Amino acid sequence: MHVVAGVGWFGIAAVTFALTAAVLVEPELGVVRAGYEFHELLIGWLARPASLFTLGTGLILSVGTKWGVAAYHWPLIKLVLVVVTIAITASLAPGWIAAAQASGAQSVGAQVNLIGMAVFHVLTIGAATWLSIYKPGGGIRWNLPFPRRI
Numbered sequence: 001m002h003v004v005a006g007v008g009w010f011g012i013a014a015v016t017f018a019l020t021a022a023v024l025v026e027p028e029l030g031v032v033r034a035g036y037e038f039h040e041l042l043i044g045w046l047a048r049p050a051s052l053f054t055l056g057t058g059l060i061l062s063v064g065t066k067w068g069v070a071a072y073h074w075p076l077i078k079l080v081l082v083v084v085t086i087a088i089t090a091s092l093a094p095g096w097i098a099a100a101q102a103s104g105a106q107s108v109g110a111q112v113n114l115i116g117m118a119v120f121h122v123l124t125i126g127a128a129t130w131l132s133i134y135k136p137g138g139g140i141r142w143n144l145p146f147p148r149r150i
Contacts, residue, residue: 001053001057002054002057002058002061003132005050005053005054005057006050006054006058006125006128006129006132007129008046008050009047009050009051009054009125010122010125010126010129012042012046012047012050013047013118013121013122013125014122015042016039016042016043016047016118016121017115017118017119017121017122019035019038019039019042020035020039020111020114020115020118021115021118022035023035023036023039023100023111024108024111024112024115029103032100032101032107033101036097036100036101037101039097039114040097043089043093043097047089051082051085051086051089052086054082055079055082055083055086058075058078058079058082059079062075062079072135072137073136073137074131074132074135074136074137075131077128077131078128078131078132081124081125081127081128082124082128084124085120085121085124085125088117088120089117089121092113092117093114093117095110096110096113096114096117097110097114098110100114
């Protein structure tokens, strides 16, 4: 379930990137507004649940397996990537989407910010996926002063 949610979230991020790039060059204001309404639906109905499900299942898996949350560096880095991505999106995206739907110079700046956020999502989720597959450092544990499994 964790892999399905994470890969789904990655796909949603890629679609969001394509949508925001297409809307950026669209001259028709009605199409732009419709594109960002769809963007809001993608975030609310797909990306948000997928990100939270990815976070939740990742925590359950890390606590329930030998990898732990902080026993190895790569699960901890994945956790930080996911939490930071969710926090940044939750705090910035709603305002940018609202501004992007308006007309004028503020709209273009918000649209560019949304494209940057979509790229950020693809990179962070892609990095977390890479960490899951390759597990850099393999079985090398950190010598941390707290319990291996948190």
